[in-house]
Amino acid sequence: MRVDATSLPGVQLITPVRHGDARGFFSETYVESRYETAGIPVRFVQDNHAMSAAIGTVRGLHWQIGANAQDKLVRVTRGAIFDVAVDIRRASPTFGQWVGVELSAANWSQLFVPIGFAHGYCTLHPDTEVLYKTSAVYDSGAERSVRWDDPAIGISWPPVVDPALLSNKDRIAPLLADAQDLF
Numbered sequence: 001m002r003v004d005a006t007s008l009p010g011v012q013l014i015t016p017v018r019h020g021d022a023r024g025f026f027s028e029t030y031v032e033s034r035y036e037t038a039g040i041p042v043r044f045v046q047d048n049h050a051m052s053a054a055i056g057t058v059r060g061l062h063w064q065i066g067a068n069a070q071d072k073l074v075r076v077t078r079g080a081i082f083d084v085a086v087d088i089r090r091a092s093p094t095f096g097q098w099v100g101v102e103l104s105a106a107n108w109s110q111l112f113v114p115i116g117f118a119h120g121y122c123t124l125h126p127d128t129e130v131l132y133k134t135s136a137v138y139d140s141g142a143e144r145s146v147r148w149d150d151p152a153i154g155i156s157w158p159p160v161v162d163p164a165l166l167s168n169k170d171r172i173a174p175l176l177a178d179a180q181d182l183f
């Protein structure tokens, strides 16, 4: 398993080993003890699976607050995404800064997004499937969001987001300056 730091301390890129043979491959995509050793001492309690049919689908930027704040471990099993984490901890020296990485079925990489970061992605292929673990369960009342294209954050999204396919919730998300319940 390879672990790489990103430009945002705490946000890590993990690439598990894929054992290939004439049939295909086998991969241990999560082993708690191995991830603890890698600096991800998190107990995950929920698995999510999202499929997006269209290229240029944007989901995010989201987080949960309070007891339902979530660490996330994100991977792609079909297609590809540009996966983004944004530091929303007001006291952080990197507040408002973002990091983006391509996660794909081809590169098999995972992104660890700790509590304190907003998360979002855009799809780079049709029928992209994203699987991710969270360290707290879903609570719609604890969900908060900020606009994916807020100029104050300035994420360099790939051209596929022109036009972006958005949920109604994401279409009306607030700017960072107006967002509620940052960390």
Ligand SMILES: Cc1cn([C@H]2C[C@H](O)[C@@H](COP(=O)(O)OP(=O)(O)O[C@H]3O[C@H](C)C(=O)[C@H](O)[C@H]3O)O2)c(=O)[nH]c1=O
Pocket (backbone or CB within 6 Å): 048, 050, 059, 060, 062, 063, 072, 119, 120, 121, 138, 167, 169
């Ligand atoms: C997140 C979530 C959603 N849902 C239900 C609620 C809606 O009926 C439906 C779609 O929810 P939503 O539009 O919030 O899904 P996304 O836009 O993909 O939201 C996710 O987007 C970004 C990328 C994230 O990191 C979060 O995990 C999450 O906010 O699934 C559930 O039942 N459980 C859940 O954990």
